[in-house]
Amino acid sequence: MNNNSDMDRESSGICNFPGCNRQIWELSNEKFCIFHSENNGENDKVARQIWEEAREQAKNGNPFYDGWHFPEDPDKKDFCSISFNKKAIFDKANFEWDVNFQNSVFIGQANFIDTIFGNRSVFNNCRFNDGVDFRGATFNGRTTFLKANFDGIINFTTSRFMKGAFFRKSVFERNPHFIATRFGGEAYFRRACFKEGADFRRAKFTDETDFSAIKSDGEVVFTLPSNDEEYAALPPFLERPEYGASAYRLAKQTAQDQGNYRKASNYHYAEQCAIEYAKRHSFKLKPYHKDFWLYDNPKQFISNWFEFLFNRLLFGYGEKPHRILVAWIVVIISFTFLYWVSGGVVLQDINLERSNGFFNCLYFSVVTFTTLGYGDFHPVGWSRIFAGIEALSGAILMALFVVALTRKYMR
Numbered sequence: 001m002n003n004n005s006d007m008d009r010e011s012s013g014i015c016n017f018p019g020c021n022r023q024i025w026e027l028s029n030e031k032f033c034i035f036h037s038e039n040n041g042e043n044d045k046v047a048r049q050i051w052e053e054a055r056e057q058a059k060n061g062n063p064f065y066d067g068w069h070f071p072e073d074p075d076k077k078d079f080c081s082i083s084f085n086k087k088a089i090f091d092k093a094n095f096e097w098d099v100n101f102q103n104s105v106f107i108g109q110a111n112f113i114d115t116i117f118g119n120r121s122v123f124n125n126c127r128f129n130d131g132v133d134f135r136g137a138t139f140n141g142r143t144t145f146l147k148a149n150f151d152g153i154i155n156f157t158t159s160r161f162m163k164g165a166f167f168r169k170s171v172f173e174r175n176p177h178f179i180a181t182r183f184g185g186e187a188y189f190r191r192a193c194f195k196e197g198a199d200f201r202r203a204k205f206t207d208e209t210d211f212s213a214i215k216s217d218g219e220v221v222f223t224l225p226s227n228d229e230e231y232a233a234l235p236p237f238l239e240r241p242e243y244g245a246s247a248y249r250l251a252k253q254t255a256q257d258q259g260n261y262r263k264a265s266n267y268h269y270a271e272q273c274a275i276e277y278a279k280r281h282s283f284k285l286k287p288y289h290k291d292f293w294l295y296d297n298p299k300q301f302i303s304n305w306f307e308f309l310f311n312r313l314l315f316g317y318g319e320k321p322h323r324i325l326v327a328w329i330v331v332i333i334s335f336t337f338l339y340w341v342s343g344g345v346v347l348q349d350i351n352l353e354r355s356n357g358f359f360n361c362l363y364f365s366v367v368t369f370t371t372l373g374y375g376d377f378h379p380v381g382w383s384r385i386f387a388g389i390e391a392l393s394g395a396i397l398m399a400l401f402v403v404a405l406t407r408k409y410m411r
């Protein structure tokens with residue numbers, strides 16, 4: 001039956017694009033009408049005719065361009081300063097080369113589902129008054145939405161920007177969805193305004209990002225790493241984890257503004273990880289590289305590793321108090337063994353009777369760590385030096401724990 005209707009179409013000379021009733025263009029390679037033909041850009045006259053018709057349809061309130069193949073406009077007028085008076089449909093349309101929507105106004109909804117933008121696309125100063133749907137759209141060139149204004153349902157879910165997306169100073173009246181959007185190339189949102197927040201869950205960034213100086217009255221959400229391994233790599237920022245910093249900083253601020261302190265704390269940790277990653281990598285701190293061992297700036301070397309080991313792993317940038325408790329236990333147990341194998345501890349009132357029992361050493365270790373110092377046991381030989389070190393680290397680790405706990409729960 002399908003075959004029959006296909007044959008009918010062919011014999012009656014109707015375009016092969018589903019739902020299109022136009023005549024087949026005689027020069028079409030694939031039995032499409034002039035608007036759906038992939039070779040409609042071969043001469044300027046035809047290309048011009050297509051663009052004239054497209055602009056005419058926008059004016060007459062019939063802006064349906066689904067599946068259209070737009071050649072490069074020889075006059076470069078494109079859709080500049082056009083007002084689309086009704087719902088505009090560009091679903092599955094294909095812009096062969098650059099396209100310019102600058103200063104256009106979409107009074108009705110604008111649908112660009114699965115649209116392919118062949119090269120640069122410009123939406124600067126565009127107004128989307130009643131929602132825009134870019135689900136599954138592919139932007140193959142640099143894409144700019146500078147000072148664009150978005151209202152209604154704003155959906156960029158699963159769209160792909162291959163060579164940079166620039167949303168500088170654009171205004172989002174409602175919460176835009178950038179869920180699982182792929183930003184290949186830069187993602188610039190500097191000085192944008194999210195009036196109801198923004199959703200970047202599962203979005204992927206492969207290059208530089210800029211989420212600074214953004215105004216947002218709602219929460220801006222990014223995917224947080226789910227375990228320590230992921231914190232080391234920051235999955236949304238796969239190839240360049242250091243660029244996660246401005247995004248996580250923005251998310252932290254908006255979470256804090258909403259009183260969501262627990263989330264803010266996680267974002268803070270992710271932000272610090274990104275910063276730490278940037279520092280470590282800018283100095284090529286990779287033990288498996290030759291450069292690592294031929295380091296010419298020892299001060300920086302020490303400060304980077306101190307930051308990584310102490311500030312991040314142990315202190316968790318003040319967000320992980322439980323790690324310090326683990327460190328307590330590690331210190332107490334390791335010093336217990338040190339006392340046990342070195343000089344040992346001696347009971348105070350029975351002179352010189354060595355008391356090297358493991359539990360006595362453990363008891364002495366706890367008393368020393370907490371700087372209680374009952375004085376019933378005292379160390380001899382090397383144990384004296386170890387006891388000094390343990391008392392010092394105990395004092396520091398206990399203070400750290402208090403700081404981290406206060407930071408986390410007393411915001």
Ligand SMILES: [Zn+2]
Pocket residue numbers: 015016017020021022032033034035036
């Ligand atoms: Zn057609």
